Amino acid sequence: MSVMVRRRIVSRIAETxxxxxxxxxxxxxxxxxxxxxxxxxxxxxxxxxxxxPKPVGEPGGGMANAIVGTLILxxxxxxFAVPIGCVCGIHLAEYPDTKFSSVVRFAAxxxxxxxxxxxxxxxxxIVVLPVKRFSAIAGGIALGLxxxxxxxxxxxxxxxxxxxxxxxxxxxxGATRGRAVFTVIVPAALPGILTGILVAIARVAxxxxxxxxxxxxxxFWSTNLGQPIASLTVQVFSYAISPYEDWHRQAWAGxxxxxxxxxxxxxxxxxxxxxxxxxxxP
Amino acid sequence: MKKLIVLLVVALFAMTAxxxxxxxxxxxxxxxxxxxxxxxxxxxxxxPNALINYQSIGSGGGxxxxxxxxxxxxxxxxxxxxxxxxxxxxxxxxLPTVLGGVVxxxxxxxxxxxxxxxxxxxxxxxxGRITKWNDAAIKATNPNVNLPNLDITVAHRSxxxxxxxxxxxxxxxxxxxxxxxxxxxxxVNWPVGVGGKGNEGVAGLVKQTPGSIGYxxxxxxxxxxxxxxxxxxxxxxxxxxxxxxxxxAAAVAAKQMPKDFRVSITNAPGKNVYPISSFTWxxxxxxxxxxxxxxxxxxxxxxxxxxGQKFAPELGYAPLPAxxxxxxxxxxxxxx
Numbered sequence: 001m002s003v004m005v006r007r008r009i010v011s012r013i014a015e016t017x018x019x020x021x022x023x024x025x026x027x028x029x030x031x032x033x034x035x036x037x038x039x040x041x042x043x044x045x046x047x048x049x050x051x052x053p054k055p056v057g058e059p060g061g062g063m064a065n066a067i068v069g070t071l072i073l074x075x076x077x078x079x080f081a082v083p084i085g086c087v088c089g090i091h092l093a094e095y096p097d098t099k100f101s102s103v104v105r106f107a108a109x110x111x112x113x114x115x116x117x118x119x120x121x122x123x124x125x126i127v128v129l130p131v132k133r134f135s136a137i138a139g140g141i142a143l144g145l146x147x148x149x150x151x152x153x154x155x156x157x158x159x160x161x162x163x164x165x166x167x168x169x170x171x172x173x174g175a176t177r178g179r180a181v182f183t184v185i186v187p188a189a190l191p192g193i194l195t196g197i198l199v200a201i202a203r204v205a206x207x208x209x210x211x212x213x214x215x216x217x218x219x220f221w222s223t224n225l226g227q228p229i230a231s232l233t234v235q236v237f238s239y240a241i242s243p244y245e246d247w248h249r250q251a252w253a254g255x256x257x258x259x260x261x262x263x264x265x266x267x268x269x270x271x272x273x274x275x276x277x278x279x280x281x282p
Numbered sequence: 283m284k285k286l287i288v289l290l291v292v293a294l295f296a297m298t299a300x301x302x303x304x305x306x307x308x309x310x311x312x313x314x315x316x317x318x319x320x321x322x323x324x325x326x327x328x329x330p331n332a333l334i335n336y337q338s339i340g341s342g343g344g345x346x347x348x349x350x351x352x353x354x355x356x357x358x359x360x361x362x363x364x365x366x367x368x369x370x371x372x373x374x375x376x377l378p379t380v381l382g383g384v385v386x387x388x389x390x391x392x393x394x395x396x397x398x399x400x401x402x403x404x405x406x407x408x409x410g411r412i413t414k415w416n417d418a419a420i421k422a423t424n425p426n427v428n429l430p431n432l433d434i435t436v437a438h439r440s441x442x443x444x445x446x447x448x449x450x451x452x453x454x455x456x457x458x459x460x461x462x463x464x465x466x467x468x469x470v471n472w473p474v475g476v477g478g479k480g481n482e483g484v485a486g487l488v489k490q491t492p493g494s495i496g497y498x499x500x501x502x503x504x505x506x507x508x509x510x511x512x513x514x515x516x517x518x519x520x521x522x523x524x525x526x527x528x529x530x531a532a533a534v535a536a537k538q539m540p541k542d543f544r545v546s547i548t549n550a551p552g553k554n555v556y557p558i559s560s561f562t563w564x565x566x567x568x569x570x571x572x573x574x575x576x577x578x579x580x581x582x583x584x585x586x587x588x589x590g591q592k593f594a595p596e597l598g599y600a601p602l603p604a605x606x607x608x609x610x611x612x613x614x615x616x617x618x
Contacts (some may be wrong), residue, residue, distance in 0.1 A: 056316040057596060214341070219336070221325070222305065222333075242315070243506065245505070
């Protein structure tokens with residue numbers, strides 16, 4: 001057997017193994033999507049989006065309050081995490097090698113690894129206990145704390161993707177450093193930064209643990225930020241552990257909606273980052 | 283123009299109505315969650331301004347959050363201990379709302395018969411002393427069942443639970459050994475077995491494991507279609523749990539109800555009484571500073587104890603006997 005043939009065979013085997021591994025990795029995703037879709041599609045109807053939860057024994061009902069609640073919670077979280085995270089990310093990208101930057105970067109990475117339940121307990125300790133009330137704000141802050149490191153790191157990474165020529169051009173035309181950053185580099189990286197925010201939102205939208213003891217849950221319609229608020233994840237959790245078929249179906253529908261939201265956000269994120277990548281490869 | 287004014291007035295009215303809404307938050311036991319959510323929804327239909335929001339985070343969690351002051355009322359399947367009440371620092375009233383039964387559930391391949399257990403047998407199984415399904419002790423009460431030579435897998439709760447409290451409370455009453463080695467608490471050190479989280483966790487374990495035995499609230503056994511056995515009561519009858527036999531246990535207890543309603547009704551004497559029965563309690567503050575909420579809470583409890591009881595059986599709960607309701611309505615008058 002010649003060397004060439006042997007090499008070709010080895011290469012073929014390696015390729016097959018790689019392809020097999022990729023398929024194996026995709027199987028769980030496909031199975032999850034398929035299973036949640038199959039279980040959830042039955043309970044998914046207009047009422048699910050427009051009606052309030054009904055007690056056991058009454059058919060129908062929906063999760064209108066939980067859907068709105070989840071949106072409000074994400075809104076509060078984004079309001080809190082996006083400005084801080086973006087400014088932080090810009091700093092890291094602009095001054096990448098200072099001691100302070102490496103400390104901030106390390107802190108963000110550590111924060112990223114903190115289990116979400118710990119963040120929930122933290123928010124319970126600093127927001128819920130002092131005012132003695134579960135509230136939407138507490139839940140939003142917990143989610144915001146989870147979003148923050150993701151926004152910081154993605155903003156930094158994506159600002160660095162902006163071609164150096166853009167910055168040099170701006171500086172050569174006499175722009176100050178601040179002006180170059182905020183009118184040239186950040187706008188160029190904007191799709192990427194938006195992606196980071198979307199990824200961060202997708203990450204926290206599916207969180208249950210940090211909400212259990214912060215935003216709590218609410219059977220009623222409530223948009224009061226100082227009161228407990230319903231969320232899809234907690235509602236799914238409390239339905240899933242109940243003994244009733246009816247509630248299980250609703251839980252599946254809620255799970256399906258959550259997966260759909262997160263999938264959509266992820267796809268949006270992919271699409272918007274594509275623009276940035278194109279710019280980088282002229 | 284006229285339309286605009288009408289619209290404005292309507293909007294204003296809607297806003298003031300929203301402002302008058304009173305939201306009351308409560309948390310606690312998982313077991314009564316379905317009926318509580320039914321009650322709060324029905325009560326809300328009668329009193330649109332009263333939004334009582336109850337979340338099932340477990341009996342232990344309910345006691346903790348009530349003590350921390352983050353919720354206005356709590357709920358539990360096992361009464362608060364004296365230490366817990368002292369630690370809370372304010373006066374708390376225990377009010378029984380409905381009753382539940384805990385049943386031994388099992389999964390033995392090819393055995394569809396309803397097994398009969400004595401309390402002692404159950405205690406020995408959970409102590410790890412009886413390890414085979416064809417043990418003489420189990421055979422003795424089930425002479426007509428062909429029990430296999432199969433290892434017993436014990437399934438218990440892994441989380442702090444009112445259901446465990448009731449189960450251990452009963453087994454401790456019928457077996458001194460059980461009292462000594464395991465004891466009574468919402469979370470205990472189990473000598474044998476595997477843990478599942480929540481009633482649904484134990485139900486799932488039993489459904490999936492041939493040769494397993496566990497304990498769940500009656501409603502979970504019925505809804506999950508798992509076989510559950512009858513248990514020998516204090517007068518020697520083998521009784522299958524039902525809303526009726528569980529209610530009977532409460533009727534027996536009503537005659538010697540302590541003033542604070544913290545009473546165990548497991549192994550209650552009397553005919554046709556299911557021995558592993560228990561009240562589930564609402565924990566209400568006796569004199570909270572928020573009188574508006576307190577008044578609503580008081581009115582709600584009154585409604586739940588009277589009109590509300592009719593919702594219990596259809597959801598698998600045993601309603602309170604009339605004697606207990608009368609005592610509670612008296613006690614409720616002390617709430618400010």
